Amino acid sequence: MASNRPAPEAPFIPAQRETETFGYGDHRTDEGPWEEWNPTEDSVRPVRGRHRVAKQRGGLARSSTVLGVGVIAAVGAGGMASAHTGKPPVSLSMPDLPSVGSLFDDSSGAAKDTTPTLSKVGVTSADSDRSGNAGEALRNRIMAQAEQQQSKADSKAAAAALADAEKQSAAAAAKAQKEAAAKAAAAKEKAEAAAKKKAEEERLAALAKEYKLPVVSYTITGTFGQPGSMWSSGYHTGLDFAAPTGTLIKAIHSGTITQAGWAGAYGYRTVLTLDDGTELWFCHQSSIGVSVGQKVSTGDVIGRVGATGNVTGPHLHLEVHPNGQATGIDPAPWLRDKGLNP
Incomplete structure (x- = not known):
């Protein structure tokens, strides 16, 4: 591709002076x-x-x-x-x-x-003030937003703390209420137990006036259920009150004499039937003091301690048969239920 050749430069002559005077008339x-x-x-x-x-x-x-x-x-x-x-x-x-x-x-x-730096060239004081005011306004707005956010965060934290405190307070109140209810229930139960015990004591005291032990002076030598070959059932079926021969035997409670006489291994036996149908057997007597059909009261003498029948020594063998059933029960708890402690 062709290109234009550059124009020749005019030679520079230092000593030459132009004739024109730049419009001033004379040379300066x-x-x-x-x-x-x-x-x-x-x-x-x-x-x-x-x-x-x-x-x-x-x-x-x-x-x-x-x-x-x-x-x-x-x-x-x-x-x-x-x-x-x-x-x-x-x-x-x-x-x-x-x-x-x-x-x-x-x-x-x-x-x-x-x-002045290049960034400030051409900037007037008014522009600088406006720029400063805008920057200050922006800074204030940012600070206000930050304070608002901080206030919201503080409010949220305070609300959470308040909710937690209320929750803990409610839990403590519920726990205290539960403990109070438990204490009240325990106190009520204790009071009820005490009242029940007192009522039972009063009942037993009243029954003790109606029930008497068969002998006054004795020693327990045989208990119910005690095993042994000397008993035909293989175990002891009553409660033995050991006492000297001739010791008085008294009616435990009021009732009617339904049997009185010899009973084999039981020796001389008296059967007292109570009003509820319970039969009381008094065995191994040396003598009988009542007859069949006789009404007796609590404490009446019905016989004397002896050693008749299958025995090894003088004692009263007592058996309890509820409702006249053939198999007897343990006389000790039955007596205790009547206020008596054998």
């Missing part, structure tokens, strides 16, 4: 001619003041230098263009820039740079 010393000027640290005096920029390391200082030189060249070029075209000079507005010499200041004790 500041109109040229100009020669190329390369400033150095020795040729440029450092400027100190509000436009001084501290020396920086890196590409920013070098870029500022290039920018400053470029602006100077642009100004010169604009003047030259005005001189050739005859147009009035153009007013250029240049930002405050640090002098070139200050870029090479190696002074170690230089003051800190007070030049």
Whole structure:
């Protein structure tokens, strides 16, 4: 592909001076001619003041230098263009820039740079206030939201703590109520047991007036159910009250004499039938003091202790047959139920 060849550059002649005077009528010393000027640290005096920029390391200082030189060249070029075209000079507005010499200041004790940063260029105080007010409003809104969330969290925690406290209080109240109910039930049961015991004692005391032990002075020598070969059933069927021969035998309770006489292995026996049908057998008597059909009361004498029948010594053999049944029961608990303690 073909390309246009660049136009030849005009030779630069330092000593030549243009005849035009940039529209001022006479030649002025500041109109040229100009020669190329390369400033150095020795040729440029450092400027100190509000436009001084501290020396920086890196590409920013070098870029500022290039920018400053470029602006100077642009100004010169604009003047030259005005001189050739005859147009009035153009007013250029240049930002405050640090002098070139200050870029090479190696002074170690230089003051800190007070030049506004690029982020603040073109920003007015009103804009800064609005930005500050907006930031403060945003910060206040964020803080308000945070406080609201914290308040909600605190309220939730307080509600949870209150619910837990109420739950614990309800549990403690239920436990206390249960314990109180248990204590009341125990006290009631104890009171009922005491009342029942008292009533039983009173009942037994009343029965004791109606029931008497068959002999006054005795020794228990045989109990119900005691095993042995001397008994035809293989075990003892009554309760033995050992006492001297001739000891009085008394009626345990009021009733009717249904049997009185010899009964084989039982010797002389008397049977007293109570009003409820219970039969009381008094065996091994030496003598009988009543007859069949006779009515007796509690404590009446019905015979005397002896050693008749199948015995090894004088004693009263007592048997209890509820409802007249053939097989007897243990006389000891029956007597205790009547308020008597054999």
